[in-house]
Amino acid sequence: MRRSPRRMTSLLSLTCLTVAGGLAAAACSPPGSGSAASSQSSRPAGSISTNPAKAGTVTLQVWDQEVRGGQNAEISRLNKEFQSTYPNVTIKRTAKSFSDLKTTLKLALSGKNPPDVVEANQGYGDMVAFVKAGMLTPLDSYAKAYGWANRYPKTLLDLNRVSNDGKHFGEGKLYGLSQMGEYIGIYYNKDKLKQLGLQPPKTWKDFTDQLPKIKAKGQLPIQFGNLDKYPAIHTFGVIQGQTAGKQTVRNLVFGTGNATWTDSGTLKAAQVLADWAKKGYFPQGANGLGYDDAAKQFASGQGVYLVTGTWEAAVLKPSMGRKLGLIVTPPDQPGGSVVTTGGESLAFAVTSKSKHPDVAAAYINFLTDKHAADVMTKTGNLPAVPGPAAKSLPASSIEGQMVQGWETLSQDDGLVPYLDYSTPTFYDTITASLQGLIGGKLTPQQFTQRLQSDYQSFHSQ
Structure with a gap:
């Protein structure tokens, strides 16, 4: 299938989003019941029951x-509250890691009794494929009934839209709603930096110059575990944003312009990542260390920095307390514009075979309203559309730093999309290639050529 660059231009504003409170946001199955999806889409909003x-x-x-x-804290609390509000509804929850969900969801959706509500990763490999197979229900009638267009900015909703022909995302029918905003930041151990006589970096050069100094003093510069494969996408994406620039990254993901994965900026990013691994800035054997294990090691004092998403703040805070700090990837020059990978969390979607689509949509509405935003904030998360609780966060707290980073990224138009959105097979290609690059089995040139081969195969169809 071919994606038309002209049809993706509306997504180029993805990373310049103004939402409530001045904040901003910016992974072959048998076909399901396409007719069920179509019938739900054609229902007028007035015929929908919004009372479970x-x-x-x-x-x-x-x-x-x-x-x-x-x-887990926010979703558990909201599930309990939903069932308390509607005692006739029982939520049977199946919670999986991102990797497990990505591996098993296609099979579950193609079965006779799929779940009613699922979290679906945006992009070609998941949401677009599910829509094309008729596995998800369009939510436009529900969006009208619940006023989601008034709650969410258009650009956030657009990221969960798929065209009628199933060939691209960013326009067409709405197939999901995301709870949280997110971005990849740089966590740091305040005590470690102080002991080393260092300050949180104010520029990208400050950050990279600190790494050999930290290593020379016998400390681990960057905690990192890539057994789960996807963490390297985030680390590489942060570097690529600095070396290639945000517009090049956007063009690559959305298929606009004449960008290629073998360009000099992307090649430089691959060289930087390979050098970090070779010089010992990561743990030895990082490809065999789990993401959660790496986070635990960082929390226990092993590592000065940890490059990962805002979703990890609530995990790290209980162990680290005041020692935990977070910054957005620093700019080239003091006071310059910032850029990093991010967007919004996986979208909650209603499956086309659900026998209770109205209740499922009401549940999604409950998970994303103003009260839910405050629950997310109070449990250390970053809601896509922050509520009143976000305004009262202390600026020095990890939550306050997280929200401040969200505001800065909005002002600077600094978010670039996740790289695995690029093609239907790009997640597998880039994760395997990153492991090869980090493990020294691929050169930076071989790495970029593999990405370009996948990309070119998709766009040449």
Whole structure:
């Protein structure tokens, strides 16, 4: 299939989003019941029941990947509150890691009894493929009934839209709603920096210049575990944003312009990542260390920096307390514009075979309203559309730093999309290639050529 660059231009504003409070945001199955999806899409908003209490006894099957710390805390609390509000509804939750969800969801959706609500990764490999197979229900009628267009900025909603022909995302029908905003930041251990006589870096050069100094003093510069494969996408994406620039990265992901994965900026990013691994700035054998294990080691004092997403703040805070700090990837020059990888969390979607689509949509509405935003904030998460609780966060707290970073990225138009959105097979290609690059089995040139081969194969169809 071919993606038309002209049709993706509306997504180029993805990373310049103004949302409530001045904040901003910016992974071959048998076909499912396409007719069910179509019938739901054509229903007028007035015919939809927005009161689950009238649905009778309902068991709602939900698959999510909110398994870590604050993520699990917020979804558990909101699930409990939803069931308390509607005693006739029982939520049967299946929680999986991102990797497990990505591996098993296609099979579950193609079965006879798929879940009612699932979290689906945006992009070609997941959401677009599910829509094309008729596995998800369009939510436009529900969006009108609940006023989601008034709650969310258009650009956030657009990221969860798929065209009618199933060939691209960013326009067309709405197939999901995301709870949280997110970006890849640089966590640091305040005590470690102080002991080393260092300050949080104010520029990208400050950061990279500190790494050999930290190593020379017998400390681990960057904690990092890539057994789960996806963490390297985030680390590489942060570097690529600095070396290639945000517009090049956007062009690569959205298929606009004449960008290639073998350009000099991307090649330089690959060289930087390979050098970091070779020079020992990561733990030895990082490809065999799990993401959660790396986070635990960082929390226990092993490593000065940790490059990962805002979702990890609530996991790290209980162990680290005041020692934990967070900055957005620093700019080239003091006071310059920042750039980093980010966007919004996986979208909650209603499956086309669900027997309770109205209740499922009401549940998604409940997970994303103003009260839910405050629950997310109080459990250490970053809601896509922050509520009143975000305004009262102390600036020095990890939560306050996280929100401040969100504001800065909005002002600077600094978010670039996740790289694995680029093609239907890009997640597998880039994760395997990054492991090869970090492990020294691929040169930077071989790495970029593999990415370009996948990319070119998709765009030449």
